[in-house]
Amino acid sequence: MTSSDLTYQIVDYLRKNLDREYGIKIFKLSTSIFAARVPRQQIREFGDIDSDRIAEYMRAHIPGSRLNRATHAYIIADTDYVEVDPANLFDCVYDAEIDIDTIGSDTDYVFNSIESRIILEEQKEAEKLREKSIVEAIEEPEESEEITPDQNVPVEDAEATIHRILDHFAHGKQKKIAVGRQTSGRRAEVLTQTKRGRYVRYRMPVDKPGDIAIAPTIRAAAMHADPDKEFTIRGSDIREKVRRRRVATLICVVFDASGSMDDLKKTSVTKSVVLALLRDAYQRRDRVSLVTYAGRGAEVILPFTSSVELARRYIEHIPFGSTTPLAAGLKRGMEVLRSENRKEPSAIPILVLVTDGTANMPLQIGGNINREIANVCRLLKQDINVLVIDISEEGADLAEDIAHACGGGYYHPSRISQQVLYHAIKCEQESVSDVKSEGV
Structure with a gap:
């Protein structure tokens, strides 16, 4: 046997x-x-x-x-x-x-x-059925979406580095299939159930099929076909197309506007980094929101926009001072991203935290600051990509801990310098391989 x-x-x-x-x-x-x-x-x-x-x-x-x-x-x-x-x-x-x-x-x-x-x-x-006429000459050419090559060349090598960082985050954790409102972008691609985009594979339909893949459907029907009878297609033979299309990225920049940042070097580097992020977002058709935290809480100083000039005006007039409610900043940034992501489910959410690693104000009076930060990080890790840029002089343990707790990236220069900051980011980025989580 x-x-x-x-x-x-x-x-x-x-x-x-x-x-x-x-x-x-x-x-x-x-x-x-x-x-x-x-x-x-x-x-x-x-x-x-x-x-x-x-x-x-x-x-x-x-x-x-x-x-x-x-x-x-x-x-x-x-x-x-x-x-x-x-x-x-x-x-x-x-x-x-x-x-x-x-x-x-x-x-x-x-x-x-x-x-x-x-x-x-x-x-x-x-x-074995290739010789049968029902499957001969059934070839469906792959449909392609014309994508315009990127013409925007960054004027500074530093901005190219920022661009590569955000690309890594956009590709590192993507949604499986996009539905609902979809805004085109250039940074990332996701699978979609709409009829727009490149046809990349097929699947059995979840619901009523709207975009039938002809060749796979006929091949499935051929498996049970009787050569002596009329060729029929059953409901179980139907296959639908799965397409891939480019989507936008939502970037929420959360940065410290407290008294701990009231230093010329820190504020200069912070503004330079944020402006580089904004310029890259504009080139990639992403949308950016700005959140600052100081005093007792956090404030959305700029809702999601693709206007670099508008964001620049806000940044150049930000006052620095008071206490440092870091947990409030993270929480507000998370809320802003999730709210916008509900309107645009296909977009890739990224939170960029620019901090010197200082936190001295809890969410609630008498609250435990470290516990509050840990709880927010646990929530962020579920569905938001996080990048922490530590601009402290010697490097802050808290900033690195936040990046680790969120499952995100951490970058710190050896000294407060825009050039060194970009170099550190570039070295870290080149050591990371892009991971695609797409597929059905």
Whole structure:
């Protein structure tokens, strides 16, 4: 008996001992086997509803610790099945820290791992069907979006460095699929459900398909086609296009306007850095907001704008003085970004904190300053990219701690100098590889 025959017998035994309506169980045979039954004739009909039901049941009834010894995992339909990697399946279901947002089903990632196996099997079968007229000459050219090359060349090497920093943050943590209002930008790309953008791949539709991928749909239908009968396309054969398009970045610059910054060198470097950020944002079609903190709280001195001149006028007339409510500044910056991000869900949010690492005023009278800052950092880490620029003379532990707690970047020059600051940022940026989190 071959191994494939043995596997088929095992799967047949599992099928008979599971309820067709999402029966899920761990079987102890020669090894521990996880099996889930779906009410589908064929496994290629597996969809988002199925992945949701399986994941919900597992989270509610099967502790993750019980699955540690499972060596095989099968998703079983009426006539066939698919074997998936147990570790990948269980990690997807039980992992509580997902860095990407999803559209439709919150268990798309489970379905995708299963669909990739199905697609692989379909591709193998498609090779055998090439001689059939129904699949001959079906080639759909990839649609492309004309993107104008960037013509804006920074006038200073320092601004080019700032540009690369923000590009890294924009690409480092992106949303999985963009919906809602989408404003074009140049810095980052995300996947989108709209009909605009480059066609990069296909998927089974979450809801009613609006942008059908013709070639993949026909290939899926060809898998069950009878050469002697009329060619038909089932609902389960439909594939929709997934496109990628460029989106804008929202940058909230939060900087210290307290008495600790009332020093000519500090204020000069701070204004230079902020203006460089603003110029880069203008070139990249990003929008920038300015938040200052001093005294008892923080203030939005400039709502989101793409006007560099308007921002410049605000910066040049900022008064420095009073106490340093750093937690209030972080909290206000987070609120501003989240509020704007709700209006423009596809945009990439970035908070840039310019600080000397001083904090001497709590959010509430008698509050614990360090605890308040830690709590705000924990919230920022969930969905906002953070860049901390430390302009203190010797480097501040608090500024570095904030960057670490937010999962962001930290930059500090060895002395208060605009040139050294840019050089430090450039060296740090070149040591980091861009990470794409896109994909469906």
